[in-house]
Ligand SMILES: O=P(O)(O)O[C@@H]1[C@@H](OP(=O)(O)O)[C@H](OP(=O)(O)O)[C@H](O)[C@H](OP(=O)(O)O)[C@H]1OP(=O)(O)O
Ligand SMILES: Nc1ncnc2c1ncn2[C@@H]1O[C@H](COP(=O)(O)OP(=O)(O)O)[C@@H](O)[C@H]1O
Ligand SMILES: [Mg+2]
């Protein structure tokens with residue numbers, strides 16, 4: 001792939017005269033991003049305000065036509081995608097082999113790893129982060145692959161404490177339940193993950209990662225379950241999407257010990273390590289702090305390419321990230 005030489009002078013981007021040949025067929029563009037996203041995602045992510053800012057910075061977004069070979073499209077500096085299916089993964093893998101100069105956000109294998117609720121948290125568990133700012137782990141959990149009748153025995157052997165959150169193994173499915181006794185879990189359909197419920201004051205922290213930038217917001221979550229409530233309750237209760245964007249808790253009047261954000265150095269260290277271990281640039285994490293502690297944190301969920309459109313200031317963070325990716329690629333090529 002060879003692109004037409006052209007020198008463009010755009011705000012925040014320095015083009016070295018004669019030093020770069022990766023300028024595209026899109027007039028004036030410094031960075032060409034091919035995207036393959038669902039229409040829902042296009043609406044929430046590619047908002048007009050974001051596209052305007054991007055254009056001013058020399059970034060253009062070009063829709064990928066899935067009915068045509070990817071290599072015949074572009075040329076792109078970056079391919080941004082969130083589509084599912086084996087065929088699409090194969091298209092991307094072949095393209096990555098053929099075009100190592102293009103940054104594919106993110107590699108299909110790395111995405112698959114976080115689409116499984118068992119493997120998704122494995123890297124956090126292996127990391128077992130502990131420093132002066134606190135500890136970060138994952139709630140104890142058990143995977144049930146088939147036979148639901150084996151659940152009560154498996155739960156007692158593993159020594160898991162009730163209540164338990166039952167989550168479909170496939171992370172794209174959001175049909176979650178809270179179980180107050182393990183016999184009722186026999187009613188659920190494996191494959192699933194059973195995770196100890198951790199009281200956290202009803203608020204969680206959503207930590208958005210965009211390359212090396214992070215942004216934290218508060219969202220409402222499931223309320224604490226008291227010992228008294230647990231002793232009086234039985235059964236399995238389906239719960240809806242409790243921590244969706246509409247459940248922002250940033251402006252709520254919260255107890256200070258619940259509202260206080262996790263220390264930034266801890267989040268930076270965690271995000272940096274996970275980015276490296278997961279091989280992803282774009283994800284968010286749901287983090288809770290055990291109620292009654294000041295510094296015991298748990299990661300309960302990791303989402304690939306989440307709803308960045310709801311992240312405050314995403315327009316600037318994202319455009320800077322795309323520019324820095326292309327700049328660092330150039331730098332690597334020249335060194
Ligand atoms: O489309 P959006 O902007 O509502 O984003 C969804 C996110 O919603 P939110 O940011 O909470 O409002 C949503 O975020 P949460 O799970 O609520 O953290 C998911 O990331 C969802 O992706 P998937 O279905 O898990 O692959 C995201 O859905 P898709 O990326 O599949 O569209
Ligand atoms: N181990 C847990 N302890 C306490 N609350 C939890 C736990 N796991 C999940 N939740 C609650 O359930 C919600 C959904 O769970 P999550 O794992 O984030 O699934 P999803 O991928 O559907 O967002 C969380 O936002 C949180 O409110
Ligand atoms: Mg979640």
Ligand SMILES: [Mg+2]
Nearest residue numbers: 171301302303
């Ligand atoms: Mg999730």
